[in-house]
Amino acid sequence: MARESGPTRAERQARTRELLVATARRLFLRDGYHATTLDRVAEAAGFSKGAVYSNFATKDELCQTVIDEVRAEQVGAVVEAIGGEGSPADRLAVFDAWAERTIGDPGWTLLEAEFAIHATRRDPALRARVAEGGRHWVRALAGLVEEEARRRGTVLPLPPEELAEALLSLGIGLGLRRAVDPGLSPHALTDVIRLVLQP
Amino acid sequence: MARESGPTRAERQARTRELLVATARRLFLRDGYHATTLDRVAEAAGFSKGAVYSNFATKDELCQTVIDEVRAEQVGAVVEAIGGEGSPADRLAVFDAWAERTIGDPGWTLLEAEFAIHATRRDPALRARVAEGGRHWVRALAGLVEEEARRRGTVLPLPPEELAEALLSLGIGLGLRRAVDPGLSPHALTDVIRLVLQP
DNA sequence: ACACTCAAATACCTTCGGTATCCGAGTTAA
DNA sequence: TTAACTCGGATACCGAAGGTATTTGAGTGT
Numbered sequence: 001m002a003r004e005s006g007p008t009r010a011e012r013q014a015r016t017r018e019l020l021v022a023t024a025r026r027l028f029l030r031d032g033y034h035a036t037t038l039d040r041v042a043e044a045a046g047f048s049k050g051a052v053y054s055n056f057a058t059k060d061e062l063c064q065t066v067i068d069e070v071r072a073e074q075v076g077a078v079v080e081a082i083g084g085e086g087s088p089a090d091r092l093a094v095f096d097a098w099a100e101r102t103i104g105d106p107g108w109t110l111l112e113a114e115f116a117i118h119a120t121r122r123d124p125a126l127r128a129r130v131a132e133g134g135r136h137w138v139r140a141l142a143g144l145v146e147e148e149a150r151r152r153g154t155v156l157p158l159p160p161e162e163l164a165e166a167l168l169s170l171g172i173g174l175g176l177r178r179a180v181d182p183g184l185s186p187h188a189l190t191d192v193i194r195l196v197l198q199p
Numbered sequence: 200m201a202r203e204s205g206p207t208r209a210e211r212q213a214r215t216r217e218l219l220v221a222t223a224r225r226l227f228l229r230d231g232y233h234a235t236t237l238d239r240v241a242e243a244a245g246f247s248k249g250a251v252y253s254n255f256a257t258k259d260e261l262c263q264t265v266i267d268e269v270r271a272e273q274v275g276a277v278v279e280a281i282g283g284e285g286s287p288a289d290r291l292a293v294f295d296a297w298a299e300r301t302i303g304d305p306g307w308t309l310l311e312a313e314f315a316i317h318a319t320r321r322d323p324a325l326r327a328r329v330a331e332g333g334r335h336w337v338r339a340l341a342g343l344v345e346e347e348a349r350r351r352g353t354v355l356p357l358p359p360e361e362l363a364e365a366l367l368s369l370g371i372g373l374g375l376r377r378a379v380d381p382g383l384s385p386h387a388l389t390d391v392i393r394l395v396l397q398p
Numbered sequence: 399a400c401a402c403t404c405a406a407a408t409a410c411c412t413t414c415g416g417t418a419t420c421c422g423a424g425t426t427a428a
Numbered sequence: 429t430t431a432a433c434t435c436g437g438a439t440a441c442c443g444a445a446g447g448t449a450t451t452t453g454a455g456t457g458t
């Protein structure tokens with residue numbers, strides 16, 4: 001036993017992992033998957049590449065960790081936004097703000113898409129994981145859409161899952177389009193949602 | 200002057216370029232942008248990497264050439280499909296078949312998206328070029344949508360450009376989603392189009 | 399016939415993901 | 429207390445890939 005025992009070994013490793021994930025998150029969101037190198041992540045976090053490989057098996061695993069973390073926050077935010085009280089118009093405005101923040105964020109949109117494509121091309125297991133993440137989004141959205149229709153007392157023009165699939169796809173496509181072409185109007189998503197929800 | 204003059208030098212180079220583009224097209228569509236290496240393209244075409252760099256400044260330029268070629272075919276096909284005669288239902292069926300072939304083709308969808316993301320992250324000039332390609336799609340679709348509404352005598356629920364933007368984004372998003380998760384229903388796109396065009 | 403051009407080949411550079419090995423602080427058992 | 433051991437992190441290295449510099453040799457103009 002040391003006189004003044006500092007943090008234990010496991011605690012130090014956890015701290016290292018945290019710092020690596022936080023740094024990787026910043027760089028992956030800023031520069032994208034391919035342009036971000038593990039050397040730079042390690043250096044920016046104050047470690048060597050060895051620290052990265054001691055905490056994550058591959059670059060894919062590190063990036064997946066970052067994406068899971070960010071996505072959990074995004075899903076939570078949208079559920080909270082839509083689930084709130086207020087008139088349908090209020091809720092749509094809140095959702096609009098969320099969409100503007102999330103879909104309008106090129107870093108996030110590009111990273112999700114880039115990693116999904118990479119996973120699809122590279123490793124069936126990773127692709128399956130990414131696909132499951134997408135289905136998770138669809139289920140969450142389908143629930144939200146159904147609930148919203150119930151609140152409004154309107155009949156959905158399509159099954160909720162299909163509508164959710166279309167909305168998610170629209171969000172992905174619009175996010176990509178806006179990232180590539182920042183001059184685009186940001187209103188297409190909510191306009192289409194209005195169209196679908198207010199027949 | 201040689202006795203039996205074979206192909207001239209310029210002709211030989213054009214032939215080399217053709218072979219390289221055709222080979223690159225096959226590999227890019229099959230494996231994607233990053234996974235396709237110039238060494239393999241050159242070897243598969245029967246040349247060395249030097250031949251590639253003698254005909255294209257960078258990998259980006261070769262890939263852009265391939266994408267332009269394929270996209271020109273796709274746009275032509277959809278304009279031809281929609282522009283044809285027949286009842287609205289017939290035309291929608293033709294479009295449906297086109298969408299199934301094009302959007303349902305993971306190779307094409309993933310390559311477009313992968314290259315767009317790469318260009319956006321890497322080089323502002325290339326990004327601008329890709330963005331212009333997207334606007335070209337939107338203009339073509341807006342014209343088609345407007346014409347279709349005129350033929351049907353219906354009023355569009357949104358401005359044609361915005362509708363076209365939404366449809367393109369939906370196509371991109373759905374194509375990506377289906378590439379990542381092949382089990383998805385392929386009908387969301389035409390369902391939404393029916394929804395928008397038959398109020 | 400002879401110098402020259404230039405498409406294509408070859409050799410080599412740098413970067414980056416990944417692996418093998420090493421080091422030394424921290425943990426544990428005697 | 430101490431000595432063996434564990435293992436997180438550092439370091440050295442490998443192979444692949446985009447890109448560049450240089451060379452080569454078949455075709456071309458004078």
